[in-house]
Amino acid sequence: MTTIAENLLQIQSRMARACDGAQRAPHSVGLLAVSKTFGADAVREAALAGQRAFGENYIQEAVDKIAQVRAMADVPALIWHCIGPIQSNKTRLVAEHFDWVHTVDRPKIAQRLSDQRPADLPPLQICLQVNVDGGETKSGCSPQEALALAQAITALPRLQLRGVMSIPDPQPTPEAMLAVHRKVATVFEQIRASGLPGLDAFDTLSLGMTDDLELAVQAGSTLVRVGSGIFGRRSYPAAPAA
Numbered sequence: 001m002t003t004i005a006e007n008l009l010q011i012q013s014r015m016a017r018a019c020d021g022a023q024r025a026p027h028s029v030g031l032l033a034v035s036k037t038f039g040a041d042a043v044r045e046a047a048l049a050g051q052r053a054f055g056e057n058y059i060q061e062a063v064d065k066i067a068q069v070r071a072m073a074d075v076p077a078l079i080w081h082c083i084g085p086i087q088s089n090k091t092r093l094v095a096e097h098f099d100w101v102h103t104v105d106r107p108k109i110a111q112r113l114s115d116q117r118p119a120d121l122p123p124l125q126i127c128l129q130v131n132v133d134g135g136e137t138k139s140g141c142s143p144q145e146a147l148a149l150a151q152a153i154t155a156l157p158r159l160q161l162r163g164v165m166s167i168p169d170p171q172p173t174p175e176a177m178l179a180v181h182r183k184v185a186t187v188f189e190q191i192r193a194s195g196l197p198g199l200d201a202f203d204t205l206s207l208g209m210t211d212d213l214e215l216a217v218q219a220g221s222t223l224v225r226v227g228s229g230i231f232g233r234r235s236y237p238a239a240p241a242a
């Protein structure tokens with residue numbers, strides 16, 4: 001068995017234990033494999049081990065990789081999630097190449113993604129990104145803005161609002177981390193309970209990474225985004241948004 005396949009099993013067993021500990025159903029949490037900085041071969045290995053959903057941060061890197069993986073005869077169809085910041089001049093590439101986007105934090109980006117989503121593809125699946133702990137400069141809308149943003153997204157014809165995503169900063173203690181995750185979960189629950197039309201597929205709380213997935217599951221995450229826990233340490237970290 002390859003290292004990536006072994007790592008996937010380990011992450012899945014951490015997720016199962018976390019579900020058990022939180023008294024949640026074992027398959028109530030999905031796994032997004034974050035393949036940024038790793039090549040098409042690493043994606044292939046994970047796909048052959050059964051992984052189907054992949055997350056990418058850097059748009060051009062992702063577009064190239066998606067094409068390479070599609071050309072591999074032994075790799076089944078995969079689902080690609082954009083989890084990196086999106087500038088206006090990159091929305092077309094995102095709308096054309098991804099299945100999901102987790103990082104919609106303002107109406108202007110949502111509008112462009114809807115306008116640019118090709119007619120022959122299904123609606124783009126969207127999580128709005130919320131920032132519960134950061135300063136003004138961090139990506140994500142404030143919890144106060146989240147409902148209005150949800151409303152703007154659900155009104156767009158080529159987008160389907162699926163949920164809420166957040167990237168909380170690491171906290172000094174597990175208790176503090178759990179409290180921040182719970183704030184994100186509250187935003188998710190408030191939108192879900194809002195009665196807004198267009199929420200029929202609103203089922204995704206994208207929360208938790210390699211180091212904090214247990215706490216995220218405890219707080220209600222339905223999709224953890226795991227990179228280094230599957231693919232190993234990245235040899236180049238946050239490149240400037242491409």
Ligand SMILES: *Cc1c(COP(=O)(O)O)cnc(C)c1O
Nearest residue numbers: 034083209210225226227228229
């Ligand atoms: C890189 C990244 C991850 C994965 O982080 P790991 O700590 O390697 O698991 C998850 N979510 C986002 C938004 C990321 O940029």
